[in-house]
Amino acid sequence: MPRLVSHPDEVKIVSRRFGMGAEKIDRYVELGGYEAAKKCLAQGPEWIIDEIKASGLRGRGGAGFPTGMKWSFVPKQSAKPKYVLVNGDESEPGTCKDHLIFLHDPHAVIEGTIIAGLAIGAKVGFIYLRGEYRYLIEIVEKALADAYERGFLGKNIFGSDTEFQVITQTGAGAYEVGEESALMESLEGKRGIPRIKPPFPAVVGLYGGPTVINNAETIASVPHIIAMGGAAYCAVGSPRNGGTRLFGLSGHIEHPGVYELPMGYNLKKMIYEVGGGVRGGRKLKAVVPGGSSTPVLLPEEIENLGMDFDQVGKAGSMLGSGGVVVIDDQTCIVEFALRTISFYAHESCGWCIPCREGTDWLKKSLTRFHAGFGAASDIENIQYLAENMLGRTFCPLGDAAAMPTIAFVKKFRKEFEDHLNGKPCPYAREGVPQLTVV
Amino acid sequence: MNSEQMTLFSPRLAARFDALVQKYPVKRSALIPMLLYAQDEIGYLSDAVIAEVADRIGITGLEVRNVATYYSMLRFKPAGKYNIQVCTNISCMLRGAYEVYERFQEELGIGHKGVTADGIFSLEEVECIGACCWAPAIQVNYDFHDELNPDHVPGILSGYRGKARDEGSR
Numbered sequence: 001m002p003r004l005v006s007h008p009d010e011v012k013i014v015s016r017r018f019g020m021g022a023e024k025i026d027r028y029v030e031l032g033g034y035e036a037a038k039k040c041l042a043q044g045p046e047w048i049i050d051e052i053k054a055s056g057l058r059g060r061g062g063a064g065f066p067t068g069m070k071w072s073f074v075p076k077q078s079a080k081p082k083y084v085l086v087n088g089d090e091s092e093p094g095t096c097k098d099h100l101i102f103l104h105d106p107h108a109v110i111e112g113t114i115i116a117g118l119a120i121g122a123k124v125g126f127i128y129l130r131g132e133y134r135y136l137i138e139i140v141e142k143a144l145a146d147a148y149e150r151g152f153l154g155k156n157i158f159g160s161d162t163e164f165q166v167i168t169q170t171g172a173g174a175y176e177v178g179e180e181s182a183l184m185e186s187l188e189g190k191r192g193i194p195r196i197k198p199p200f201p202a203v204v205g206l207y208g209g210p211t212v213i214n215n216a217e218t219i220a221s222v223p224h225i226i227a228m229g230g231a232a233y234c235a236v237g238s239p240r241n242g243g244t245r246l247f248g249l250s251g252h253i254e255h256p257g258v259y260e261l262p263m264g265y266n267l268k269k270m271i272y273e274v275g276g277g278v279r280g281g282r283k284l285k286a287v288v289p290g291g292s293s294t295p296v297l298l299p300e301e302i303e304n305l306g307m308d309f310d311q312v313g314k315a316g317s318m319l320g321s322g323g324v325v326v327i328d329d330q331t332c333i334v335e336f337a338l339r340t341i342s343f344y345a346h347e348s349c350g351w352c353i354p355c356r357e358g359t360d361w362l363k364k365s366l367t368r369f370h371a372g373f374g375a376a377s378d379i380e381n382i383q384y385l386a387e388n389m390l391g392r393t394f395c396p397l398g399d400a401a402a403m404p405t406i407a408f409v410k411k412f413r414k415e416f417e418d419h420l421n422g423k424p425c426p427y428a429r430e431g432v433p434q435l436t437v438v
Numbered sequence: 439m440n441s442e443q444m445t446l447f448s449p450r451l452a453a454r455f456d457a458l459v460q461k462y463p464v465k466r467s468a469l470i471p472m473l474l475y476a477q478d479e480i481g482y483l484s485d486a487v488i489a490e491v492a493d494r495i496g497i498t499g500l501e502v503r504n505v506a507t508y509y510s511m512l513r514f515k516p517a518g519k520y521n522i523q524v525c526t527n528i529s530c531m532l533r534g535a536y537e538v539y540e541r542f543q544e545e546l547g548i549g550h551k552g553v554t555a556d557g558i559f560s561l562e563e564v565e566c567i568g569a570c571c572w573a574p575a576i577q578v579n580y581d582f583h584d585e586l587n588p589d590h591v592p593g594i595l596s597g598y599r600g601k602a603r604d605e606g607s608r
Contacts, residue, residue, distance in 0.1 A: 002572050002584065081463070093527040093566040124463070131474055131511045132567050134580035167461060172474045173511030175565065189466035189495070191508040207463055250529035250570040257571050292528055292566075323570060325529055339531055343565050349508070 002100060005257030007274045011236055013224045013244050014217060015260040018104040023139055025146040028107040036226035037114045038158050048119040052222065054230030056242020060097075061087055061178070061215030062291065062320040064309035067222075071212055073202035074120040080209035084116040084125035085201075087183055088216040091130055091175040092291035093343060094323025097246035097258050098216040102129065102136040105220065106143035110166055112219035114157065115226060117164050120212050124165045127216075128183060131172040141168055175347035179395040180213040182349065193351040194395035217246055238264025241308035245322050249275040252282065252328035264306035271302070271326055283329040286411070290320025292340050293400030295407030296327075317407070332427030333415045337408040338366040344401035355398035358389040362405055369416070370425055379416050383409050446490050451479050455494055469495050473506055481516045510565075518553050518560030520598045522546075523577045526563050529570035534587060538574050539563055541588035545595055558602050559595070 004019050012018075021027045028034070040048050053068030074082060086109060090098040101109060113125040129137050144166055147153045157164050169187055171177050177186045181195035184206045205211025221243065225233045234242035241263035247270065248258045254276030261270065267289065271277065278284050284299045289307070295317040297305070305315055312319040327336065345359035365382050368374055386402040386409075393399070409416060418426050445452045454475065458468040472494065476487050483506055485499075492499045506512045524539040543549055546559055553560040569575035572584035576594075583594060 002569065002582075090568050091566060094529050094570050095566075096568045096570045096572070099568045130568065131509070132577060132580070135582075169467070170471050170474055172470050172509035174509050186470065187467055188464060189469035189505065191505055248571050250573055251532040256573070288528070323529075325532070325570075327532065331532065336528065336531075339526070339528055343527055346565055 002096070002103065003257065004100075005255060005259060007259055009265070009269075009274055010260050011244050011262050012260050013228070013233070013236070014101070014108070014221050014246060015104075015258070016224070017108070018100060020104075022105050022107065023103070023143060025107060025143065025150060028105075032227060033107050033223070034111055034152055034158075036223035037111050037118075037152070039226055040115045040118050041158055041160055041162060045119050045121060048115060048226070051226060051230040052119070054234060055221075055225040056230075056234040056237060056240065057218065057221055057225060058241060058309055059215055060217035060221070060245065060322070062092065062293075062318070064319060067214060067218055070202065070214070071116065071119045073200070074210045074212055075203065076121065078121075078210050080207070081124065082120055082122040082209050083206045083211045084113050084120065084122050085180075085183065085187070085206055085211055085213040086113055086125065086127040086216055086219050087178060087180065087213055088127060088129040088133070088136075089171050089174075089178040089183060090133075090216070090321075091178050091347075092293065092321045092323060093340075094248060094250055094288060094291045094325045095321040096248055096250075097322065099133065099136065100246070100258055101216055101220045102133065102140055106136075106140045107147065108220040108223055109140070109216055110143060110147055110153070112214075112222035113166055114153070114164050115222050116212055116214065116219060118162070120210070122212070123163045124167065126167050126169055126187060126206070128169045128171065128177075128187060130177075131170050134170070137168055137170055144168065174349075175343075176349040176395070176397055179397065182395065183213065184211065191349070193349050194397075196394055236262050238262070238306055238308045238311070240310060245307070245319075247307065248321075248323045249326065250323065251288075251326040252279045252331070253277075253326040254279050261307070263308040264311065267297075267302040267305045267307050267324070270307065270324065275324075275326070278326060278328050280328075284326065285329045285331055286327045286333065288323075288325040288327070288404070290318050291323040292325070292343065293396075293404060294318040294320040295403050296333075296411060298411055318403075330427075332370075332425050333408055333412040334366065334370045334419055335425060335427070337405060338363070338370050340404055340408075341366055341401060344397065348397060348401070352393035352395075352398060354389045354392040355401065358385055358398060359401045361385055362401065369419055372419060372421070372425065374416075374419055376417075376420060379409060379413065446486055447476065447479060451475060459494060466495055466497065469497075469502065469505060470509065473502070473509075473512055477512060482513050484514075516553070516557075517562075519558050519602055520578050521560045521562060523562045523564040523567065525565070525567045525569070525573075525575055525577075527566040527570075529566075530574040533573045535574035537588045538576070538586050538591065541591040542595075545591055558599065 057067040058064040177192035182192040186192040345363040386405040389402040575584040
């Protein structure tokens, strides 16, 4: 069972009901649940969208697109049915926040889905969870059944003449399906390959209808925003970055866990105070700030770094999914880069050649390089190959593989050069098995 | 097809599939859940499973295979009764996932995608399973086990061996 953690600096909004039995509908209602949906039903779509815009909420899946704006793009009139799609295909290495939301507060996701549906005028919402999260799908399905029984979902929600249905869907193992257009393909019973954009999902999405796709954490934030008011939520965060974020601290950290902190919280403080520092009192070598696709940062780069979309972007990386992976000074960065690229090579759907071939060749080059059989020219080749993948694919998976690779080579060039002496990895510790590749 | 007809699946699962094809705006949306639930019951996607699922959805077997081969959790040959999936992605790797994986290999005498001779266990090195803050983590079928070290491995295995025995004697 995932362990819950806490720290005095936390501002618990989305995680406020974690560990309080809110997966049970009675408890959820007792804790103020479904009041936000009722309020939205009374206030109407324009008011909802204005509140979400005022909250400064930005997409928690990683792209950071303003949620209120996304909702406002959906046409009011549509010949085809509109849909809300909740992305719970959480698969970015370093990220396990949605896991806790589904486990502890499934009704918050359902309530957020209802509100999104009211905002865009949809009658159906889908909650898509990765196939590995079977026990969480069961929790969500129980919560849905309870919400239907109470009349919170169905033909006449909360006794009104408004209809809203929510359907769960399971994936079956695919990182790529976390990309919004691939997610729609998968939900339509197809291979999860991305669609070319435009048209964007807000215009042509699921089953060809206008569709809003939001990350599970984004959707779970919505009822809280309605309850506390958009402006109050916004004020918790940093400029242009409203509210809080569930940050996942993992890797070589003393107290790993998911912590809810205000947007803009200092990364150094997050590691050393919230997370208790590097495990075993070791030195920090590097940190991956927002899931494995985000470029690595050096200790000197995190001194004054506030964790929000704009500040991390300015530092040359991305806030991504909020998965902070801490790396200590006894780690081989080439090995870490290899494990990172192996993942993307495994998960590339093969649709776009730069990604399919690029990830595979990066993995081959790094495998050879890490084993000590690299040539000096490999360093340039790895860099060149990765740079040529950028922006040349339908979806961001190619970039997600290329960006961290470029940063590893650029920031740890010496470690790459140290692998050129013809021996196996000079950083390998005794007793650590040679890296195999999935 | 409805559950009155010949089916490979238990009456409960067949009834579930009858409901599943009605659940979505488009029937084909039931395909991926159906394949996964069928695999949970039968053990893998046999030719017969693929044929029946295709029939229930109203598409060809080839179309089913085209989709099924995309998803890493779907398999076309039997795994062990308990499929051990060891995550070795970055967050787990940094906290000793390879040592855990190696211990499973030693204890079971099998490698990646191997199945033990008694059919009780299979082993797989997998990508991130969404338990990064509780690393290293594994899944045995759908059950998570987290914050592991290699010394937990024998206990986990004997637990599932016991379960297999109990189910066998029932």
